Amino acid sequence: MIPHVPDHYCLARLTTREIAALEGDRVLVVLSVAAVEQHGPHLPIFTDAIIGEAVLSRALALREDDGRVWALPQQAYGKSNEHTGFPGTFALTAQTLAQTLREIGRSVHLSGLQRLLFLNSHGGNPEILDYVARDLRDEFGLLCFTAHPFRFGLARDIISDAEEGYGIHGGEAETSIMLAIAPELVHPEHYTVELPPVRTFMRRYTLKGPASFGWLTRDLSLSGTIGDPRGASAEKGRQLLELEAQLVAELMDEALALQLTPPTGERRA
Numbered sequence: 001m002i003p004h005v006p007d008h009y010c011l012a013r014l015t016t017r018e019i020a021a022l023e024g025d026r027v028l029v030v031l032s033v034a035a036v037e038q039h040g041p042h043l044p045i046f047t048d049a050i051i052g053e054a055v056l057s058r059a060l061a062l063r064e065d066d067g068r069v070w071a072l073p074q075q076a077y078g079k080s081n082e083h084t085g086f087p088g089t090f091a092l093t094a095q096t097l098a099q100t101l102r103e104i105g106r107s108v109h110l111s112g113l114q115r116l117l118f119l120n121s122h123g124g125n126p127e128i129l130d131y132v133a134r135d136l137r138d139e140f141g142l143l144c145f146t147a148h149p150f151r152f153g154l155a156r157d158i159i160s161d162a163e164e165g166y167g168i169h170g171g172e173a174e175t176s177i178m179l180a181i182a183p184e185l186v187h188p189e190h191y192t193v194e195l196p197p198v199r200t201f202m203r204r205y206t207l208k209g210p211a212s213f214g215w216l217t218r219d220l221s222l223s224g225t226i227g228d229p230r231g232a233s234a235e236k237g238r239q240l241l242e243l244e245a246q247l248v249a250e251l252m253d254e255a256l257a258l259q260l261t262p263p264t265g266e267r268r269a
């Protein structure tokens with residue numbers, strides 16, 4: 001059974017009158033942002049969306065149910081042009097995703113709500129979410145947070161060393177989480193291993209890091225997998241999901257607690 005956000009956290013179930021009655025500064029609206037894209041021969045194209053929803057559901061369950069966190073319907077489509085050329089990739093352009101998020105943020109603001117979190121589960125989205133968050137602060141005064149749980153290195157002690165830095169798509173980590181939450185959608189008989197030998201032709205540039213490049217999956221992989229799913233297990237997936245959910249629960253609390261008090265007084269020349 002794929003986990004879903006429980007009904008009583010779904011903002012979309014409220015009426016306009018109920019939303020108007022929410023205390024805008026005491027409430028955090030969470031938008032899960034994902035992707036619909038090829039995930040190698042063994043995982044469904046909805047993998048990032050399923051994982052995003054599972055992490056959010058579990059994070060909500062870990063927090064005290066204080067009525068202060070509300071989830072919007074998921075933004076399943078993301079910026080996935082790195083996977084064009086593989087059937088099953090349904091990509092928005094950077095511009096369309098940015099515009100969509102901007103308009104959702106504007107609507108959050110117009111609904112009287114002041115805190116928004118973009119909870120991201122796809123590696124191609126962070127730059128877009130980060131700049132839109134700043135624009136929403138500038139244009140509407142919205143406190144807009146972004147979280148990319150997969151960037152916290154939580155998998156480091158759980159997955160195999162060989163995967164570190166390369167198992168970025170359909171590899172051990174993602175496959176493990178899918179085995180934990182939706183094993184019926186995983187096809188181990190189609191596991192493929194592709195670890196692009198980036199270090200053999202470059203010393204400092206990596207696929208993700210302080211020096212990177214605009215790679216496409218088809219530059220690096222024939223199957224669409226970048227990584228090695230063979231070490232994946234449901235147990236590793238449960239551990240990883242729990243770590244991510246704990247992190248996200250804390251990030252939600254921090255986002256609720258932040259009081260930004262801009263400095264006042266005379267500006268020195």
Ligand SMILES: [Zn+2]
Nearest residue numbers: 047048170174
């Ligand atoms: Zn993914």
